[in-house]
Amino acid sequence: MAGLHLGLYLQQHGVPSTIYGDKTARQLAEGRMLNTVAHHNTTVRREQALGVDHWDLQEYGYFCHHHYIGSPGPGVPPLRFPGEFGAPSRGIDYRVYLPRLLDDYTGRGGDFRVGNVGPGDLATVAADHELIVVATGKSGQPGKPGKQGQSGQSGLAGMFPPRPDKMPYERPMRRLCGGLYHGIAYSEPKGVTMSIAPGHGELLEIPMFSADGFVTALLFENIPGGDTEVLADARYDEDPKAFDDLVLTTLRTCHPTVFERADPATFGLTGPRDLVQGAITPTVREDWIRIDGNGSEDGARYAIAIGDAHTLVDPVIGQGANAASYEAWELGTQITEDPVFDERFCRKAAARRANRVEATVDWTNLMIGLPPAPHLLELLGAMSASRPVADEFTDNFNYPERQWDILATPERTRRFLSRHTSAAMERDKDVI
Numbered sequence: 001m002a003g004l005h006l007g008l009y010l011q012q013h014g015v016p017s018t019i020y021g022d023k024t025a026r027q028l029a030e031g032r033m034l035n036t037v038a039h040h041n042t043t044v045r046r047e048q049a050l051g052v053d054h055w056d057l058q059e060y061g062y063f064c065h066h067h068y069i070g071s072p073g074p075g076v077p078p079l080r081f082p083g084e085f086g087a088p089s090r091g092i093d094y095r096v097y098l099p100r101l102l103d104d105y106t107g108r109g110g111d112f113r114v115g116n117v118g119p120g121d122l123a124t125v126a127a128d129h130e131l132i133v134v135a136t137g138k139s140g141q142p143g144k145p146g147k148q149g150q151s152g153q154s155g156l157a158g159m160f161p162p163r164p165d166k167m168p169y170e171r172p173m174r175r176l177c178g179g180l181y182h183g184i185a186y187s188e189p190k191g192v193t194m195s196i197a198p199g200h201g202e203l204l205e206i207p208m209f210s211a212d213g214f215v216t217a218l219l220f221e222n223i224p225g226g227d228t229e230v231l232a233d234a235r236y237d238e239d240p241k242a243f244d245d246l247v248l249t250t251l252r253t254c255h256p257t258v259f260e261r262a263d264p265a266t267f268g269l270t271g272p273r274d275l276v277q278g279a280i281t282p283t284v285r286e287d288w289i290r291i292d293g294n295g296s297e298d299g300a301r302y303a304i305a306i307g308d309a310h311t312l313v314d315p316v317i318g319q320g321a322n323a324a325s326y327e328a329w330e331l332g333t334q335i336t337e338d339p340v341f342d343e344r345f346c347r348k349a350a351a352r353r354a355n356r357v358e359a360t361v362d363w364t365n366l367m368i369g370l371p372p373a374p375h376l377l378e379l380l381g382a383m384s385a386s387r388p389v390a391d392e393f394t395d396n397f398n399y400p401e402r403q404w405d406i407l408a409t410p411e412r413t414r415r416f417l418s419r420h421t422s423a424a425m426e427r428d429k430d431v432i
């Protein structure tokens with residue numbers, strides 16, 4: 001998606017581009033599901049600007065988060081509260097979304113070449129272009145647990161050195177089971193449910209439009225060793241009914257606010273291809289590399305990584321694709337503003353995206369930390385008691401750098417909460 005957003009941006013600004021991709025639009029449409037992506041409104045606004053806003057927000061969008069935090073122990077009640085966006089988000093199955101955007105790109109005259117580009121091909125490709133952008137994603141299914149590097153970044157992305165200073169985890173913190181389901185009524189107002197089962201993991205329930213129409217994505221983020229981890233290994237193809245029963249039982253025991261909208265008679269995975277299981281080791285790579293080492297600046301070519309090839313995060317707060325789109329947009333802007341593709345260009349490109357993208361990485365890594373950081377729990381507790389706090393947290397899914405301003409340290413969280421308390425007292429003064 002990063003490659004397409006960049007290609008569409010450049011096309012719109014009259015800059016020639018070529019996209020090399022290993023799948024045709026048809027192969028993208030007919031393949032296995034690789035993710036369950038929701039785009040926040042900042043990404044939707046980029047889609048509008050690119051002329052690819054094909055799915056009306058009132059019909060296909062959603063408007064809030066519904067939170068459920070299960071009881072962490074005896075005597076502590078569960079929490080249930082909403083948080084509202086300033087403007088809607090939207091979930092479209094990438095097997096519908098990507099082929100449509102690829103058609104847009106080629107339909108507007110874009111040069112799309114089908115084929116696998118490996119590290120060995122780079123010099124040849126570079127000879128034909130002034131700048132190379134690597135947007136190869138995590139390449140395939142999320143890796144199987146316990147096997148490092150299996151998030152698939154050994155190819156082109158693997159040419160960009162990792163950044164240990166931004167990689168606090170050596171292994172996945174969650175084991176994933178994401179699927180599309182029939183038989184769950186949408187929440188009211190239509191929203192994403194973020195349900196936390198303390199000690200076991202999270203569930204994201206996302207209203208999604210797929211080739212099957214309006215369905216529900218359930219993404220279980222399972223803590224290794226927790227009760228729900230079994231979902232990451234359950235084999236749908238071996239016994240579809242047993243799989244569906246297991247998911248329904250997990251909803252009942254761990255995520256009751258989703259279970260209460262499930263209809264056992266019609267509940268089930270929409271099809272065998274509509275399931276993704278695996279795990280992601282969060283990875284950050286250097287922004288750029290020099291790919292032609294012949295020594296002369298004239299012959300030098302540079303490659304810049306965007307999207308998952310640059311920063312690969314756990315999907316627990318649905319930020320990877322939104323960051324990928326943002327990186328594409330920022331890079332496109334710089335290409336149009338300063339098309340001199342030298343080392344200075346690369347340094348500027350890295351700097352202009354760093355604040356938001358690094359905040360995305362840091363915030364996501366905080367959310368999957370074990371045990372959860374006390375100041376994160378403090379914020380979640382405050383959200384349950386204050387609608388403005390919950391709304392601000394929710395809308396900040398559009399602005400990860402603002403969220404990180406709140407969560408980077410316990411002191412920042414305290415300052416944020418005391419600002420809200422003062423604002424509430426000011427408001428109350430006026431109520432007689």
Ligand SMILES: Cc1cc2nc3c(=O)[nH]c(=O)nc-3n(C[C@H](O)[C@H](O)[C@H](O)COP(=O)(O)OP(=O)(O)OC[C@H]3O[C@@H](n4cnc5c(N)ncnc54)[C@H](O)[C@@H]3O)c2cc1C
Binds near residue numbers: 317
């Ligand atoms: C279960 C799950 C749920 C998610 N939910 C969300 C969410 O709600 N919100 C969110 O923002 N993000 C979410 N993400 C993350 C999101 O899917 C990624 O961040 C996003 O797709 C990255 O975009 P990209 O352009 O970097 O890579 P991709 O979209 O993966 O595109 C890379 C493309 O490059 C092609 N390719 C790879 N290697 C080569 C090669 N050598 N030669 C040619 N072509 C190649 C691939 O086939 C693919 O088409 C989720 C991820 C998962 C796994």
